[in-house]
Amino acid sequence: MLLQVENLKTYFHTPRGIAKAVDGVSFSVEKGETRAIVGESGCGKSITALSLLQLVPEPAGYIESGRILFEGKDLLDRTWEQMREVRGDDISMIFQEPMTSLNPVYTVGWQIEETMRAHGKNAATARARALELLDRVGIKDPSGALRQYPHELSGGMRQRVMISIALANRPKLLVADEPTTALDVTVQAQILALIRELQKETGMAVLLITHDLGIVAEVADTVSVMYAGQVVEDAPTRELFKNPRHPYTRGLFASLPARNRRGQDLATLEGVVPDSAAWPKGCRFADRCKYAWESCHTIAPTFHPNGSDRPVRCHLYDPNISGRPSRLPWLTELPVTADLVEAAKL
Amino acid sequence: MLSYILRRILYAIPILLGVLFVTHFLFFGISSPEVIARRNLSTRNPKPEQIKQWLTDHGYDKPASEQLKRSTIDMMSFNFGKSDTTGEDIWSRIKQGALPSLIVGGLVFLIGLAIALLTAIIAAYFRGTYVDAFITFFCVVLMSVVYIVYVIGLQFVLGKLLRLGPISGWDTGLGMLKFLALPVVIGVISGLGADIRLYRTFLLDETNQDYVRTARAKGVAEQWILFRHVLKNALMPVITSTVAAIPTLILGSLVLESFFGIPGLGNYLVDAINGQDFSVVRAMVFLGTLLTIVGLIFTDIAYALVDPRVRLE
Numbered sequence: 001m002l003l004q005v006e007n008l009k010t011y012f013h014t015p016r017g018i019a020k021a022v023d024g025v026s027f028s029v030e031k032g033e034t035r036a037i038v039g040e041s042g043c044g045k046s047i048t049a050l051s052l053l054q055l056v057p058e059p060a061g062y063i064e065s066g067r068i069l070f071e072g073k074d075l076l077d078r079t080w081e082q083m084r085e086v087r088g089d090d091i092s093m094i095f096q097e098p099m100t101s102l103n104p105v106y107t108v109g110w111q112i113e114e115t116m117r118a119h120g121k122n123a124a125t126a127r128a129r130a131l132e133l134l135d136r137v138g139i140k141d142p143s144g145a146l147r148q149y150p151h152e153l154s155g156g157m158r159q160r161v162m163i164s165i166a167l168a169n170r171p172k173l174l175v176a177d178e179p180t181t182a183l184d185v186t187v188q189a190q191i192l193a194l195i196r197e198l199q200k201e202t203g204m205a206v207l208l209i210t211h212d213l214g215i216v217a218e219v220a221d222t223v224s225v226m227y228a229g230q231v232v233e234d235a236p237t238r239e240l241f242k243n244p245r246h247p248y249t250r251g252l253f254a255s256l257p258a259r260n261r262r263g264q265d266l267a268t269l270e271g272v273v274p275d276s277a278a279w280p281k282g283c284r285f286a287d288r289c290k291y292a293w294e295s296c297h298t299i300a301p302t303f304h305p306n307g308s309d310r311p312v313r314c315h316l317y318d319p320n321i322s323g324r325p326s327r328l329p330w331l332t333e334l335p336v337t338a339d340l341v342e343a344a345k346l
Numbered sequence: 347m348l349s350y351i352l353r354r355i356l357y358a359i360p361i362l363l364g365v366l367f368v369t370h371f372l373f374f375g376i377s378s379p380e381v382i383a384r385r386n387l388s389t390r391n392p393k394p395e396q397i398k399q400w401l402t403d404h405g406y407d408k409p410a411s412e413q414l415k416r417s418t419i420d421m422m423s424f425n426f427g428k429s430d431t432t433g434e435d436i437w438s439r440i441k442q443g444a445l446p447s448l449i450v451g452g453l454v455f456l457i458g459l460a461i462a463l464l465t466a467i468i469a470a471y472f473r474g475t476y477v478d479a480f481i482t483f484f485c486v487v488l489m490s491v492v493y494i495v496y497v498i499g500l501q502f503v504l505g506k507l508l509r510l511g512p513i514s515g516w517d518t519g520l521g522m523l524k525f526l527a528l529p530v531v532i533g534v535i536s537g538l539g540a541d542i543r544l545y546r547t548f549l550l551d552e553t554n555q556d557y558v559r560t561a562r563a564k565g566v567a568e569q570w571i572l573f574r575h576v577l578k579n580a581l582m583p584v585i586t587s588t589v590a591a592i593p594t595l596i597l598g599s600l601v602l603e604s605f606f607g608i609p610g611l612g613n614y615l616v617d618a619i620n621g622q623d624f625s626v627v628r629a630m631v632f633l634g635t636l637l638t639i640v641g642l643i644f645t646d647i648a649y650a651l652v653d654p655r656v657r658l659e
Contacts, residue, residue, distance in 0.1 A: 055562055059474045080568075088565035095563075100556040104655060105578050115564040149654040165564060 008066035023229035036220035092166035096178035098158035109146030133164035156187035228284035379406035447598030447610030454533030466545035488539030514607035590641035
């Protein structure tokens with residue numbers, strides 16, 4: 001096991017009180033594996049990613065409790081300086097905004113080399129490796145690009161530069177926070193393919209934060225679905241797409257266009273994510289869930305209901321909860337994921 | 347870049363013409379040549395002939411359009427003429443007064459910039475802590491006190507009560523130092539509060555940028571992030587707000603110089619305004635405009651030198 005996150009809680013001080021943005025998240029990443037974390041904006045997935053490297057914006061944000069075991073050792077036990085040694089070396093991160101993630105006043109080469117110099121490589125080695133990296137991520141004329149400034153490159157090119165920065169010290173884990181969200185669709189596909197290729201070459205694991213189920217189907221081995229600061233469903237990608245269990249996951253799938261629902265309006269999830277400073281007492285999804293009954297509003301579901309091999313945070317799977325329907329309510333509905341399963345050849 | 351600078355110099359011409367025009371009409375909208383003549387003639391009740399003679403001597407007898415044309419040509423060819431009140435050559439007075447003004451202004455500028463930047467860096471580095479809060483408090487206090495209070499207060503305490511140095515005056519050579527201390531300290535203090543707050547904001551704006559997060563994710567040390575990443579970006583707005591001021595330093599400060607008896611250009615202008623000396627006011631306004639324009643061109647050049655995104659075309 002490369003990374004194991006246990007019951008991570010990241011909170012923020014806000015004028016409305018303490019916002020529990022990440023509230024007891026657990027998941028793990030195997031060596032060489034790609035795990036996706038999916039969820040809508042505001043569900044806490046980006047904060048989870050930032051928490052891993054302890055880059056949560058201070059002083060408002062802080063990690064309240066939990067464990068982040070990397071190769072068996074808890075990263076939360078490390079001092080700021082010890083944490084600095086991990087960042088950009090064992091664990092790297094790329095971000096959503098390639099336009100602003102690079103410093104505008106330094107050349108691309110300087111910024112790639114900086115990552116290596118920060119971890120003790122000498123200038124000549126760093127320069128040679130920077131050239132090699134730019135070539136590897138598919139930038140034409142890499143020696144020319146070394147001397148260019150970020151504003152002289154397109155969004156896709158900048159994201160390639162970010163990837164070469166992230167890969168410079170051959171990390172064991174790459175955290176990619178919505179790496180393609182800000183890019184054109186064609187460039188998105190190129191960047192994803194590049195990350196996948198590099199992963200094959202280096203054997204690194206990838207933690208991919210995204211809201212795009214299409215991307216999940218293409219690249220992820222396992223998926224954590226997040227809602228309102230918690231993981232609501234955790235499954236191998238194939239399993240999740242064949243048989244989504246949580247009503248929220250089903251809602252996400254149903255909101256995608258599909259052939260078997262041609263001519264119908266796209267389904268939407270009514271309502272918004274509740275306020276993170278005042279999570280509901282019962283199930284956090286209950287207000288938006290069309291299958292919810294009384295118990296859902298009063299009792300918080302656990303992540304491992306009895307008799308279920310695949311963890312899901314929903315009372316529908318918990319035999320100890322009263323008022324539960326005898327069979328899953330959506331068995332009579334059209335399958336929500338048939339097209340995606342077919343398209344991704346899962 | 348060269349063609350850009352040439353273009354900017356050409357743009358300066360209509361600005362200068364406009365300023366001369368406005369100065370002329372503002373001055374004579376409030377005053378008139380006759381009033382100036384009366385003030386400057388030694389006799390208590392000058393006869394109409396005497397006034398007429400004075401006006402002819404100083405060229406104020408011609409129609410307004412003629413006067414304006416004459417003065418524009420003179421100014422544009424740096425022919426500043428003689429003072430209306432003392433008859434002194436204006437250009438030689440400007441040359442004399444520039445040095446004291448530059449010494450006081452330059453010291454205030456350099457010391458003030460250094461202290462403000464350093465304090466702002468400390469505040470930004472310790473943002474959100476007691477250090478930052480204390481600096482903010484100190485700045486608000488500095489900004490809340492009116493300039494004149496510093497002048498009179500420090501003159502009184504340091505000069506009169508403690509007798510640490512002269513209250514005002516001027517000397518050449520090393521003797522100048524004891525006269526410099528007080529005005530320079532006051533000049534620095536009076537600008538400090540606002541500058542620290544401004545530079546702190548520039549720095550904090552940058553520390554919240556995405557590239558800082560990237561640098562942290564790369565494992566770069568905090569001090570390196572502050573001095574290499576943040577400072578270089580934050581210096582750009584600092585440069586715009588300071589480089590423009592450099593050429594105008596020789597014009598001096600009106601308040602400081604007149605309070606401390608420094609024989610600089612600020613003092614010269616205050617005397618000219620009080621004495622209704624149009625020739626001098628006109629020359630000084632022209633010079634001020636010219637130096638401000640030069641300062642703005644310097645700013646553009648400085649921008650292009652530090653920010654790779656800026657190209658002067």
